[in-house]
Amino acid sequence: MATLCGLIASVMTTYWGTGASGSGVAELIGYLNGINYPDFIGIKTLITKIIGVTLAVSGKLCVGKEGPLAHIGANIGLLVLYIPNRFMFLRNDEKKRAYVAAGASAGVSVAFGAPIGGALFAYEMSKPNTFWRFSMIWKVFFACSVANLTLAILTSLYSNEF
């Protein structure tokens, strides 16, 4: 059973969403500092990452789910910009990096339940780059807080403690 889970995850990663293999945090550091990877961000990568990491963890491989959560957050953050007929003027390199940083920090903060830690994580990963304005810190922190609030609401709904 575990082998089947791992096989499905690997088939998806190898044949469909090739950008999803590995942790994603190292590539994220590269991306925030100005290197574009092929297939690193896209709808295929997102779906493969979400399903693949679930299957890999349940397949008893010795892997974690925190690094992929950062990658998933980064993907969602960038894909927000590509909603049709919206945000046309924001699709430049600088804004893309800002949105990716916000998404990744939201992912990490949800994984550890640490909003301030998530914001600092994005700050440290991007090695304060030129796209970091002063006002970005509190925007990223706000993104982390909203992510944690959403998680809290979902958890309480799931366990019927409202």
Place this chain on the structure above:
Amino acid sequence: MSVLKFGDVVDNYKGTDYWILVPSSLFIGVLGGLYGPLFININFRINAWRKNNIKSKCAKVIEAGFFCFLSASIFYFVPYIMNDCKEQGKNDGEKIRQEAWCPQSDDETIINYNPLATIMWSSEGEIIRNLMRQNFDITIPKLAVFALVWQILTAITYGVNVPAGLFLPGMVIGSATGELLARCMHEFHWIDEGMYGDVRKHFVVLGCSSFLAGYTRMTYSLAVIMMETSQSISIFIPIIFTIIVSN
């Protein structure tokens, strides 16, 4: 409220007991700093070999399936080889422990459980919470075996063509090592009985941060993340010592 949750880290130290955390945090930092480069070196060599020899897509899929089979069977059979049973009252812990191959006891209020199986068959967050629990009883060699199995499997698994993360294996190895250190110090009577329960929990958190800092090379963000996850202010300075030494 998070995906990964620690247990309750309480701190009620009396007098000068708190200062035991400072030299031990430095020592755990040395351990984590030694482990990080070792892990990266082994993993780098294995991945270089992997890149040269496994090229076709079919071979990559077969390799991932093989590693799944390998680690699942190791996790299943190690508790069988090192089988022993501990007793626990039925109403003590809130979570059910794995009864594995233990015989049923005659008394209704006592269940037998296998401590190694309990931590090997649970998810990663469960492992840390189980290690922190007050009356969790596991011997030192078994804890060492557990940490060793996770180290070897993580080093050879990372790089297989599946989505994989590196945060949680480091935390599991670190927490097992911290727990191991606390039990050794208790065995040699360096920690007295009264504060052993608190020191154990703090060592688990310190071990996590040290082993993560060893190979991810994060500094202040890791310190803040660990403090927020464990929700305890008083071990912030020991965590910072650990991370500095480890880096």
